[in-house]
Amino acid sequence: MASLGPLGNGGRVAIIGGGPGGVGCALALRHLAAQSGRQIEITVLEGKQFAGERHHNLCAGVVSPPLPRLIEQDLGIPCPVHLRQGIITGYVLHTAREQILLEDERYPSHVLRRIQFDNYMLEAARQRGIRIIQARAVGIEFHADEVIVYSEAAPVAADVVVGAFGLDEGAAGVFQHAVGYRPPKALVSLLIRYYPGEQDMVRFDSKVHAYLIGPRGVEFGAITPKGDHVTINIAGMSINIEDMHAFLAAREVQALLPNLGRHEQEDPDALRIFKGHFPRSLARRYYADRFVMVGDAAGLVRAFKGKGVTSAVQTGIRAAETILQTGISAYAFATHYAAANRDITGDLNFGRAVRLMVLISARFGLLDPVVRAARRDPSVREALYGAVSAHESYRHVLSNIFRPHAIAAVLRALV
Numbered sequence: 001m002a003s004l005g006p007l008g009n010g011g012r013v014a015i016i017g018g019g020p021g022g023v024g025c026a027l028a029l030r031h032l033a034a035q036s037g038r039q040i041e042i043t044v045l046e047g048k049q050f051a052g053e054r055h056h057n058l059c060a061g062v063v064s065p066p067l068p069r070l071i072e073q074d075l076g077i078p079c080p081v082h083l084r085q086g087i088i089t090g091y092v093l094h095t096a097r098e099q100i101l102l103e104d105e106r107y108p109s110h111v112l113r114r115i116q117f118d119n120y121m122l123e124a125a126r127q128r129g130i131r132i133i134q135a136r137a138v139g140i141e142f143h144a145d146e147v148i149v150y151s152e153a154a155p156v157a158a159d160v161v162v163g164a165f166g167l168d169e170g171a172a173g174v175f176q177h178a179v180g181y182r183p184p185k186a187l188v189s190l191l192i193r194y195y196p197g198e199q200d201m202v203r204f205d206s207k208v209h210a211y212l213i214g215p216r217g218v219e220f221g222a223i224t225p226k227g228d229h230v231t232i233n234i235a236g237m238s239i240n241i242e243d244m245h246a247f248l249a250a251r252e253v254q255a256l257l258p259n260l261g262r263h264e265q266e267d268p269d270a271l272r273i274f275k276g277h278f279p280r281s282l283a284r285r286y287y288a289d290r291f292v293m294v295g296d297a298a299g300l301v302r303a304f305k306g307k308g309v310t311s312a313v314q315t316g317i318r319a320a321e322t323i324l325q326t327g328i329s330a331y332a333f334a335t336h337y338a339a340a341n342r343d344i345t346g347d348l349n350f351g352r353a354v355r356l357m358v359l360i361s362a363r364f365g366l367l368d369p370v371v372r373a374a375r376r377d378p379s380v381r382e383a384l385y386g387a388v389s390a391h392e393s394y395r396h397v398l399s400n401i402f403r404p405h406a407i408a409a410v411l412r413a414l415v
């Protein structure tokens with residue numbers, strides 16, 4: 001049997017999926033291999049065509065630190081500052097009866113169009129000699145000395161396969177059949193892009209509006225300003241188009257976007273709805289001998305409200321480091337890759353606890369007192385900012401909210 005140790009000269013990697021996880025992994029492999037003087041052959045299979053903006057990966061396009069540093073230092077390519085459509089300096093959190101501005105100037109995020117970002121990354125990979133095959137992977141065979149990935153174009157033989165296919169059900173089925181992989185559980189998310197006009201855009205002042213207001217079934221909603229338009233997205237266990245219309249009709253949303261109904265009547269296409277998913281649990285069997293999964297496919301994102309793009313790139317880099325430094329066996333992925341991802345996996349239970357607390361509090365009208373308490377108590381405010389912006393771990397959010405003075409502030413706000 002061929003070695004399952006670190007990939008040496010002439011080693012071959014096949015990556016299924018050319019989103020941030022897959023291309024992040026490909027570029028990190030190229031960068032790290034060059035540093036250690038190794039020549040490796042990297043192939044990315046991507047089913048969509050990003051150039052010409054024909055297809056897209058669903059996203060509000062908010063990219064948060066440390067993504068710029070990861071791109072420049074670990075992937076070795078320039079950060080695409082020219083793609084930025086704006087900056088996010090804070091969040092306005094709306095609950096049933098209250099709203100609060102949450103900001104921290106240390107953590108500005110940027111907004112961009114995901115399709116343009118994905119296209120930039122894929123082209124950067126192509127320019128660095130990474131083979132890009134525009135075709136879907138449709139089957140996989142594991143052998144003692146190699147893996148064969150079948151695609152709609154040519155088959156690809158490799159020493160190790162990286163699964164970076166997001167929450168694609170077809171690709172998940174291929175791995176489920178071959179190796180017993182189970183994809184993460186997911187929340188449904190619906191998204192629309194809306195051009196409200198210059199006058200209404202001014203009202204946003206570089207702030208994302210986050211809503212914990214229902215309607216029933218909608219766990220959260222967000223309106224993100226992006227230059228000349230906004231993206232509106234909602235998420236829940238099994239939401240549909242009616243939930244989106246109920247959200248758009250909500251008083252708090254109408255107050256911000258008063259012409260929404262008129263525009264929809266004038267041009268029904270103005271509010272086309274797209275559907276996607278967020279992972280809300282870890283995948284099962286997401287690595288073994290000769291394969292590893294990254295990003296959404298592994299469920300390796302911050303629970304409930306995450307920095308999906310940043311986590312995908314981060315886990316892609318960690319997979320590349322494992323492949324080149326430790327090996328391509330189940331043992332190498334367990335000891336190096338899984339251990340490196342403990343910052344994400346170790347926070348999943350805390351994230352679930354926060355999600356449950358928010359759902360129960362929303363049902364019993366307890367979120368309003370929390371917002372009132374946050375106006376007076378810095379720990380409660382920091383907890384809300386950390387949860388909404390995704391800049392803090394949920395462990396940190398909970399430690400702030402369960403401080404005695406924070407609990408006292410919430411209790412005072414209740415009465």
Ligand SMILES: Cc1cc2nc3c(=O)[nH]c(=O)nc-3n(C[C@H](O)[C@H](O)[C@H](O)COP(=O)(O)OP(=O)(O)OC[C@H]3O[C@@H](n4cnc5c(N)ncnc54)[C@H](O)[C@@H]3O)c2cc1C
Pocket residue numbers: 016017018019020021022045046047048057058059060061062063064135136137138164165166167168170171189190191233276277278294295296297301306307308309310312
């Ligand atoms: C509505 C919505 C809004 C979001 N907003 C944000 C946000 O503002 N900021 C943020 O950081 N995250 C956001 N996310 C999350 C973010 O989009 C994901 O976490 C991130 O895209 C995961 O990257 P990935 O590379 O793992 O997977 P993906 O981006 O899903 O990429 C997977 C790629 O694999 C390809 N693929 C799939 N199957 C195959 C196959 N069989 N063969 C070949 N190719 C295949 C797909 O075409 C796709 O290009 C949002 C998600 C949703 C649903």
